[in-house]
Amino acid sequence: MTIVLGGGISGLSAAYYLLKQSKVSHAPKLFEASHRFGGWIKTDVSSNDRRVRFECGPRTIRPKGVKGLNTLQLCSELGLNNDVLPIKSSHPAAKNRMLVVNNELCMLPSTLAGAFKTLPPFTRPLIYGFYHDFRHKYTDKPLMDDTIYNFTERRFGKEIADYLISSMICGICAGDAKEISVKFLLKDLFDYEQKHQSVLMGIYNKSLERILQKNVATSPTNSEPIQNCELVKQSITQKWSIYSMNDGLEKLPKTLSDHLKSNGVELNTNAKCENIEFGTNGANVTINGKSYETDQLVSSLPAFELGKLVKKQHPQLADELLAIPYVDVAVINLQYSGNKNLLKTPAFGFLVPPAQNLPILGVLFDSCCFDMGENTVLTVMMGGKWFHERFGNGNEQDLYEKAIEQIQRILKIDQRPDAFKVHILRQCIPQYIVGHFDRIDRIMRYIEQNKLPLKVCGTAYDGVGVNDAIYSAKMAIDSIKK
Numbered sequence: 001m002t003i004v005l006g007g008g009i010s011g012l013s014a015a016y017y018l019l020k021q022s023k024v025s026h027a028p029k030l031f032e033a034s035h036r037f038g039g040w041i042k043t044d045v046s047s048n049d050r051r052v053r054f055e056c057g058p059r060t061i062r063p064k065g066v067k068g069l070n071t072l073q074l075c076s077e078l079g080l081n082n083d084v085l086p087i088k089s090s091h092p093a094a095k096n097r098m099l100v101v102n103n104e105l106c107m108l109p110s111t112l113a114g115a116f117k118t119l120p121p122f123t124r125p126l127i128y129g130f131y132h133d134f135r136h137k138y139t140d141k142p143l144m145d146d147t148i149y150n151f152t153e154r155r156f157g158k159e160i161a162d163y164l165i166s167s168m169i170c171g172i173c174a175g176d177a178k179e180i181s182v183k184f185l186l187k188d189l190f191d192y193e194q195k196h197q198s199v200l201m202g203i204y205n206k207s208l209e210r211i212l213q214k215n216v217a218t219s220p221t222n223s224e225p226i227q228n229c230e231l232v233k234q235s236i237t238q239k240w241s242i243y244s245m246n247d248g249l250e251k252l253p254k255t256l257s258d259h260l261k262s263n264g265v266e267l268n269t270n271a272k273c274e275n276i277e278f279g280t281n282g283a284n285v286t287i288n289g290k291s292y293e294t295d296q297l298v299s300s301l302p303a304f305e306l307g308k309l310v311k312k313q314h315p316q317l318a319d320e321l322l323a324i325p326y327v328d329v330a331v332i333n334l335q336y337s338g339n340k341n342l343l344k345t346p347a348f349g350f351l352v353p354p355a356q357n358l359p360i361l362g363v364l365f366d367s368c369c370f371d372m373g374e375n376t377v378l379t380v381m382m383g384g385k386w387f388h389e390r391f392g393n394g395n396e397q398d399l400y401e402k403a404i405e406q407i408q409r410i411l412k413i414d415q416r417p418d419a420f421k422v423h424i425l426r427q428c429i430p431q432y433i434v435g436h437f438d439r440i441d442r443i444m445r446y447i448e449q450n451k452l453p454l455k456v457c458g459t460a461y462d463g464v465g466v467n468d469a470i471y472s473a474k475m476a477i478d479s480i481k482k
């Protein structure tokens, strides 16, 4: 019998892939510490108007790449085809993304032509970044890793590092580009630089190699089940940019947990794992004081939680897990009733480059993305890497007032919201700082060399988004099969 720890989207997905792999008689047991499933995926639907939804954590999923298509396939297998709410690439929320620089909203270019124009806050067209890369060959001693800030400043210039990359890192993981590893997002480009002295030269050489070998790699997305999936086909032909679900993103973990329950998986809430002890043929886990034997343990817990649980028996493994930092984020949902046109420019939202020193990371324009009736609905993200230096331990009223002040100043919305919610999400996003991927290699090697009956999944290891979480669960379960 397999035990899965954690009932967020990765734990639920792990149980789903285990179920697919085994017979019902071998259905896994899942233990979740809190009173509900879904982890950070949580949607509050307004009781007055069901179209108004406050997402407390993630709100959209990208349908692209191997991991994106895998999630679509999961949605399809769960019968969610009619619940998926896509935003097509022609929609303003897909095209319009802004930055706030010197108190002004600046639209980022969304087309290739835009990259050839000089648009504020940049003093040169973005395409100039490639010229910078070509002119400044890398000739220093080879690097194993670097911050994404150093890399982009060196290759494409300071403005791209300060405005574009630093904001993107805030948007993706609420982190500081001056600490996050370049391998988090730009591993291939970093490898090109290290091998060919410039990114452009790397791209050129790679294309040449491909032409000579006449051997364009077939990606795992070409696998039959994914290609035959109706939802995948729709996402490609209709050019989806991102999507959510009817009734909000929580629909996905809710449907998944219902599916698992009705297929014999024992799902337990208020079931906190307090200790793990590995033996020669399995593991013993203590849940609320009661002990359970398992021949295979799957942990989807945050790294710091798993670290605490294995510390007594495996201090070296625990030290590596506990060294992965996490940040706190405040999510403030705002609803302005009766006027859906409070925003001057329809967009996905805006991000604030950290050097602007504002108390917010960015604002998402929820009611521009999805129909929320006659309401303007916004979400303000605050804190992340800077949470404690800006807000101490975090006071909800103080965070709310600061959020409203920025909305008034930047978006010129003077009225106060008719409804709001403040959530302080503690230790919610792992930070892939320089050296992260070497640490993950050491963690995986330790588990393998010590023959621990343990598989790990979740966002601590190889990607922080919903797609990453689901795919990591799939990979973990596939590796048991092998």
Ligand SMILES: Cc1cc2nc3c(=O)[nH]c(=O)nc-3n(C[C@H](O)[C@H](O)[C@H](O)COP(=O)(O)OP(=O)(O)OC[C@H]3O[C@@H](n4cnc5c(N)ncnc54)[C@H](O)[C@@H]3O)c2cc1C
Pocket: 005, 006, 007, 008, 009, 010, 011, 031, 032, 033, 034, 037, 038, 039, 040, 041, 056, 057, 058, 059, 060, 061, 062, 271, 272, 273, 274, 300, 301, 302, 305, 329, 331, 425, 428, 429, 457, 458, 459, 464, 465, 466, 467, 469
């Ligand atoms: C504010 C915010 C916005 C985001 N926006 C997006 C977005 O728009 N798109 C996107 O793709 N991703 C986004 N993400 C990331 C996304 O939320 C995560 O990728 C995903 O939810 C992680 O799921 P998980 O199951 O790995 O972890 P979690 O959701 O953290 O689940 C882990 C579970 O383990 C449980 N647990 C902890 N300790 C124990 C224990 N000792 N015993 C038993 N159970 C335990 C927890 O209660 C929790 O339910 C966002 C994240 C945040 C915080």
